[in-house]
Amino acid sequence: MTALTLKDSTLHFNVASAGASYEGKFSAVHASIEGDWIQGSASLPLVFHRQAAGFGAKKPSAAIAVAEGVWQGALEGNGMRLRLQLHVSHDDQKHLVAALDSPDQGVSGLPAINVNQKDAAFHFEIPVVSGVYDGTLNAAKTLINGSWTQNGAEQKLDFQRSDQLLDLVRPQNPTKPYPYKEEEIAFPNAGAKISLAATLTLPPGQGPFSASILLSDSGPNDRDESIAGHRPFLVLADHLTRKGVAVLRFDKRGIGKSTGDYASATTEDFASDAQGALAYLKTRKEIDAKKIGLIGHSEGGLIAPLLAAHSSDVAWIVLLAGPSLKGEDTLLLQSELILKTAGVNDGEVARTLAFNKTTYALVREEKDPTVLEAN
Numbered sequence: 295m296t297a298l299t300l301k302d303s304t305l306h307f308n309v310a311s312a313g314a315s316y317e318g319k320f321s322a323v324h325a326s327i328e329g330d331w332i333q334g335s336a337s338l339p340l341v342f343h344r345q346a347a348g349f350g351a352k353k354p355s356a357a358i359a360v361a362e363g364v365w366q367g368a369l370e371g372n373g374m375r376l377r378l379q380l381h382v383s384h385d386d387q388k389h390l391v392a393a394l395d396s397p398d399q400g401v402s403g404l405p406a407i408n409v410n411q412k413d414a415a416f417h418f419e420i421p422v423v424s425g426v427y428d429g430t431l432n433a434a435k436t437l438i439n440g441s442w443t444q445n446g447a448e449q450k451l452d453f454q455r456s457d458q459l460l461d462l463v464r465p466q467n468p469t470k471p472y473p474y475k476e477e478e479i480a481f482p483n484a485g486a487k488i489s490l491a492a493t494l495t496l497p498p499g500q501g502p503f504s505a506s507i508l509l510s511d512s513g514p515n516d517r518d519e520s521i522a523g524h525r526p527f528l529v530l531a532d533h534l535t536r537k538g539v540a541v542l543r544f545d546k547r548g549i550g551k552s553t554g555d556y557a558s559a560t561t562e563d564f565a566s567d568a569q570g571a572l573a574y575l576k577t578r579k580e581i582d583a584k585k586i587g588l589i590g591h592s593e594g595g596l597i598a599p600l601l602a603a604h605s606s607d608v609a610w611i612v613l614l615a616g617p618s619l620k621g622e623d624t625l626l627l628q629s630e631l632i633l634k635t636a637g638v639n640d641g642e643v644a645r646t647l648a649f650n651k652t653t654y655a656l657v658r659e660e661k662d663p664t665v666l667e668a669n
Contacts, residue, residue, distance in 0.1 A: 296549055305329070310548045310556045311400075311514040316340065352455075353435070358384050360435045361411045365453035366460050369442060376522065377460050380453055382409065392418050397459060398523040416440070424637050427451065445637060462523050468532040474498055481574035483547075483554075483567050490567055491551030492544035493517055494578075495535040502582035504609075505540040507571045509564075509594030511615075516550045517543040519591065530589070540581055542571055565597045572607055585609050590616060622654050 298307040303320045305327055318329020324344065331340040353363050365380040379395040392406035406418040414431045416438055429440020435455070442451040475496040480489045497503055508527050510519045518525035531541040547554030547567055568588070576583045587610035590598030595616020602608040617624045626647055633643045660666050 313557050318342070354383070358388055359390055359411045361390070361416050361431065361438070363455055364457045365438065366456045366458065367451050367453040368460050369449055369451055371449060374522075375463055377462075378451070378453075379459060394420055398462075429453065464523065464525070466529050467525055468528065472532070472535075474535045479574075480551075481544075481570050483570040485566060486547070486554060486563065488547055488554035488567075489552065490544045490547065490554075490570060491517070492542055492571070493531070495531050495541045496580055497535055497538045497540060501540075501580040503538065503540040503580060504585040504587070505542065505575050505581045506534060506587050506589050506612075507568060507575065508541065508543040509568055509588060509590040509597050510546065511592030511594055514549045514556050515546050517545045519543075526591075540575075542575055544571060561593060561596060561600075564593070565600050568597055568601050569605065572601070572605065576607065583607070587611060590614065592616065625654075626650060 296308045296310045299305075304317065305320065306315070306317045308315045312333060314331065314333035316329060316331050318327040318340070320327055326344065327342040329340060331338045353360055357363070359382075362382045362384065365382070367378045367380065369376045369378065376396060376398050379397065380392060381395070382390060382392045385391050390409040390411065392409045393402075394404040394406060395402045396404070404420050404422055406420055409418040410416075411431075416429045416431060417427065419426045423444060425442060425444040427440055427442050429438040429452070431438050437455070438453040440451055440453075442449050472495070475498075477494045477496070478491075479494050480491050482489055508517075508519075508530065510527065513521075515521075517527060519527040527543045531543055534541050544567075545552040546556055546564065547559055548556030572586060572588075575581045575586050586607065588594075588598040588601060588608055589612045590596070591614040595613040598608075598611040598613060598616070602611050619627070629650055630643060630647060633646060638646075656666060656669055660669070
């Protein structure tokens with residue numbers, strides 16, 4: 295959620311990653327918010343109702359099976375912990391239906407099929423990820439002990455009845471108070487007429503310090519590059535600052551507290567935002583202007599050398615998983631690996647890659663957007 299505002303009784307927010315917005319008004323007693331969800335050319339009525347904590351932790355009164363309700367679980371392994379939220383209800387034909395959320399992956403409403411409960415046994419399948427779950431309800435009907443099977447691999451997965459997500463377990467995240475100075479700042483990109491919100495961390499002492507600017511990967515990233523419940527740029531900034539290097543990290547344009555339009559921005563636009571960060575650091579007396587470097591991750595690993603090639607103010611660059619192929623080849627390889635990981639057959643993979651190659655060729659050759667859309 296981005297650009298959230300509340301004025302009098304009117305609430306407004308944007309979801310930049312989905313190109314959507316919502317505006318609604320609170321009821322007189324603040325029990326609901328009634329408004330419209332706008333996405334693309336569609337406008338749909340949407341009403342939010344306030345519910346007490348724990349409301350969803352009970353079996354619904356109209357349930358036809360004890361498995362109905364909201365459940366929380368987590369898949370753990372290979373150093374990762376992915377929280378899951380399961381919603382179980384029934385349709386007008388008295389058949390059980392379910393949907394699965396993966397909040398740490400930003401995925402909601404994965405539809406389930408073959409949802410059934412027989413005595414204490416509970417089963418559902420999520421075909422879009424080739425997942426199958428089998429579990430057993432405890433006597434109190436508050437816990438489902440079971441296993442999740444996906445692409446031939448089986449993992450233990452238990453669900454507990456609750457509408458509150460399980461706590462995140464991120465021991466690597468630093469905790470306050472920090473042994474260094476942290477400032478909330480903003481710097482301009484004058485050419486784009488936008489303001490980028492950022493955090494600057496400064497080591498103890500007077501300086502001037504060497505400094506690094508963190509450049510995130512593709513996607514609507516905040517300054518911590520938050521993903522799947524992790525905050526890698528927070529961890530990296532903390533480590534470097536403790537080692538005596540000042541760090542600037544910022545929300546991408548249109549994300550978090552930064553202004554601008556993320557959806558229409560190009561890699562060159564993001565490079566100009568990074569140039570604004572570099573110009574800002576040069577104005578700070580605590581920073582050694584001759585020792586400012588760039589640390590770029592993924593797309594940031596493309597932006598860092600792009601900026602360094604055009605600016606003598608960049609002292610050094612570090613590239614983390616930066617692209618080593620030209621953009622088209624990188625995208626084709628990504629598409630192939632994603633499809634194969636999802637279990638798509640070789641024939642469909644080949645057809646998709648052929649379509650993508652044709653699309654990229656059209657983009658290179660045709661500069662008129664209207665003609666491109668027609669093709």
